[in-house]
Amino acid sequence: MKKWLFPVVLVTTLVACSASNESKQQANDTYQKSDAALPLFAPLNTAGVNLPKQDTTYQLPQVKLKKADQVDIRPPETPLAIIQNSIAQFDGQRALIAYPLEKSAVYNLQQVARLLKEQGIGYQLTNDKMTTDWAPTGRSDEIGDTQVRYEIEQVSSGNYSALFVSILQMKRDEVVFSPNLADKQRYSSDRLNQLVGELDAAYRKQVRELNNSGLMPIQSTLGKDSNGRTALILGAPFNHAWTKLGQVLPQLEFDIKDDMMGRGVRELKYSPAGAKSWWWPFGRTEGDTGLKKGTYFMQLSALGRQSAVVMTDDEGNALSGAQSQAVYQALQNLLAK
Incomplete structure (x- = not known):
């Protein structure tokens, strides 16, 4: 047991000492390692037969090449213009x-x-x-x-x-x-x-x-925001709700004129298209239950993992009564799809 244990330990130690990370950085091809002379073969015995001489047309020139130092094969590191227009x-x-x-x-x-x-x-x-x-x-x-x-x-x-x-x-x-x-x-x-x-x-x-996430449906319910105004409480965080509202508002004939995500505000232009709007509750008439043509604002605020959206007129007054009920109901239906 003791006779062969020492040689095994010695071989393992020598192998560990010979491992080096330099092989990861330098060329390891046959040219760099070919310091040994090429083998020389003796000519064949022709037995008195005259063999034709080899054609020298494609013979490589016999030149002496000086061995170069090992080459660092890591590609040159340069800053990359990853950003567009950079x-x-x-x-x-x-x-x-x-x-x-x-x-x-x-x-x-x-x-x-x-x-x-x-x-x-x-x-x-x-x-x-x-x-x-x-x-x-x-x-x-x-x-x-x-x-x-x-x-x-x-x-x-x-x-x-x-x-x-x-x-x-x-x-x-x-x-x-x-x-x-x-x-x-x-x-x-x-x-x-x-x-x-x-x-x-x-x-x-x-x-x-x-x-x-903008394609995912959002469940919502009527409630109050932090200022006590009638709002639509959305079961989604701010970014998800912002993207989804941007998709559904044009379907309600609200044209988005200005988009200020940092403030959570969108400026909207409402222009009902006459007979095409008969199926929207707030587009049938311009009375107590209808929404007049004009400029409106959508205010979205974060409530933890939820968010709240409030619709206001051009003077900053939140929609109330039958108008708010109709608008929020229409938003609720589209957000749930």
């Missing part, structure tokens, strides 16, 4: 991406802070500049435990905004070192691509969920 580059110290100002609601330091928090990376945020704690690079081809401290900055000028990522410090296996230009380009660009890519994916997922 420009990305590395200026020698920082990786940056500039994009239209209206897209800064999605790509900003607050969203970056949310991502870092989800990844368990600490940071200090001061005005428009963020400094992270030591963070892993997230790359699978690293040699040793490589960590980086990043500086992330947002700048706005004119109609454009920009995110900058630069390297403050680097350390490998707890040894701090000064990164060279290639390191700065690789790691700053890689982190910027990662952040922007994740923000873009989260935004697209949110839009897709909103579009899909």
Whole structure:
């Protein structure tokens, strides 16, 4: 038992010591490893027969090639212009991406802070500049435990905004070192691509969920909002209710003139199309039970996991009586489909 146990342990130790992450970063093809001379074959014995000479037309030239150093096969890391109408580059110290100002609601330091928090990376945020704690690079081809401290900055000028990522410090296996230009380009660009890519994916997922949720029916009931006004209480959160109402209001002949989602307000223009409106309770007549042609407003407010919608006239007065009952009943019927 003892005679063969030692050789097995020795072989296992040698194999473990020979494993290295360098093979993940450098070329490992036959050319780079072909230091040994090519085999030489002796000519065949012709037994006195004169064989024709080989045609040299397609013969490769015999030249001596100098073996090069192992090549780093990792693709060059450059900032990617993932955002539409954006420009990305590395200026020698920082990786940056500039994009239209209206897209800064999605790509900003607050969203970056949310991502870092989800990844368990600490940071200090001061005005428009963020400094992270030591963070892993997230790359699978690293040699040793490589960590980086990043500086992330947002700048706005004119109609454009920009995110900058630069390297403050680097350390490998707890040894701090000064990164060279290639390191700065690789790691700053890689982190910027990662952040922007994740923000873009989260935004697209949110839009897709909103579009899909807008098709789901919403159960509702008449009630009162926080101000005591007659309202339609919807069993759906704000975003879902906002999307669904935008789909059903035109079916009630409300033309949406202005859309202010941040305030939860839509400006509506009501114009009944005569005989086509006979089947809407509030479109039959312009009396106590009918809704007059004109401008109206829809106010949507969040109530936890529910929301409340209030219809008002152009003076801000909530609809009441038979008018509100008819409008809310029609909305209730369409929202439930």
